[in-house]
Amino acid sequence: GAVVSQHPSWVICKSGTSVKIECRSLDFQATTMFWYRQFPKQSLMLMATSNEGSKATYEQGVEKDKFLINHASLTLSTLTVTSAHPEDSSFYICSATTPTGTYEQYFGPGTRLTVT
Amino acid sequence: AQSVSQHNHHVILSEAASLELGCNYSYGGTVNLFWYVQYPGQHLQLLLKYFSGDPLVKGIKGFEAEFIKSKFSFNLRKPSVQWSDTAEYFCAVNADNYGQNFVFGPGTRLSVLP
Numbered sequence: 001g002a003v004v005s006q007h008p009s010w011v012i013c014k015s016g017t018s019v020k021i022e023c024r025s026l027d028f029q030a031t032t033m034f035w036y037r038q039f040p041k042q043s044l045m046l047m048a049t050s051n052e053g054s055k056a057t058y059e060q061g062v063e064k065d066k067f068l069i070n071h072a073s074l075t076l077s078t079l080t081v082t083s084a085h086p087e088d089s090s091f092y093i094c095s096a097t098t099p100t101g102t103y104e105q106y107f108g109p110g111t112r113l114t115v116t
Numbered sequence: 117a118q119s120v121s122q123h124n125h126h127v128i129l130s131e132a133a134s135l136e137l138g139c140n141y142s143y144g145g146t147v148n149l150f151w152y153v154q155y156p157g158q159h160l161q162l163l164l165k166y167f168s169g170d171p172l173v174k175g176i177k178g179f180e181a182e183f184i185k186s187k188f189s190f191n192l193r194k195p196s197v198q199w200s201d202t203a204e205y206f207c208a209v210n211a212d213n214y215g216q217n218f219v220f221g222p223g224t225r226l227s228v229l230p
Contacts, residue, residue: 034217043206043222044160093160104150105218109159 003027004096006108013084014116020080021111023094029074030096034105035067038091050077084115118143120209120221128227129197137192137224139207148210149190150218151181155203163205166190177201199230 003026013019023033032051036044048064050056050071058064066088068080077096081088091112095105123138141147151163164175171183181192190207207221 041225043220046217049217104162104165107152107160
């Protein structure tokens with residue numbers, strides 16, 4: 001149980017274009033979803049927290065107009081990287097928590113974004 | 117702000133050696149503690165977690181961790197590592213004043229030589 005999927009698993013896009021990454025909880029309703037960014041050989045950095053039906057809460061230093069997060073349902077959150085630049089190339093990982101309140105996060109497999 | 121440190125950036129062991137990976141956090145309140153593993157090319161998987169109770173917790177694949185509150189530590193151990201344990205290990209802390217957010221440590225890369 002508690003499986004989280006991401007789509008696509010990898011994407012290459014040109015500078016200036018936008019790309020959308022989906023995060024889905026497959027067998028549970030996710031009250032909260034998180035978006036992380038992981039640079040090569042580094043730890044996960046929390047970008048934002050999203051709750052279904054409300055605006056995402058962004059961490060300091062994360063541009064909310066560049067990284068648009070939509071949590072439209074209890075099983076789907078999307079991250080859109082707008083006007084992508086090569087420095088946005090990274091591994092983006094989402095996670096979700098269940099309504100049980102145990103604070104355990106279930107992680108998706110990640111999406112590797114390469115901006116050329 | 118909370119922070120999590122992991123003592124070693126890269127650990128290299130031979131098979132059957134014992135493993136201990138250090139994790140320390142900076143927060144004086146109630147915490148939930150986690151160890152995650154990321155095998156090459158795969159996503160994060162939960163190894164074990166501590167919420168309350170017995171400070172010695174056992175996880176999957178023979179891993180265990182001990183929460184020492186006085187030392188703000190949650191070290192991961194395994195008595196005998198295998199080549200398949202080669203991976204990146206992340207300690208994560210959820211503090212009671214931080215909602216459901218995690219703070220991750222920088223990670224420790226474990227390489228087990230066959």
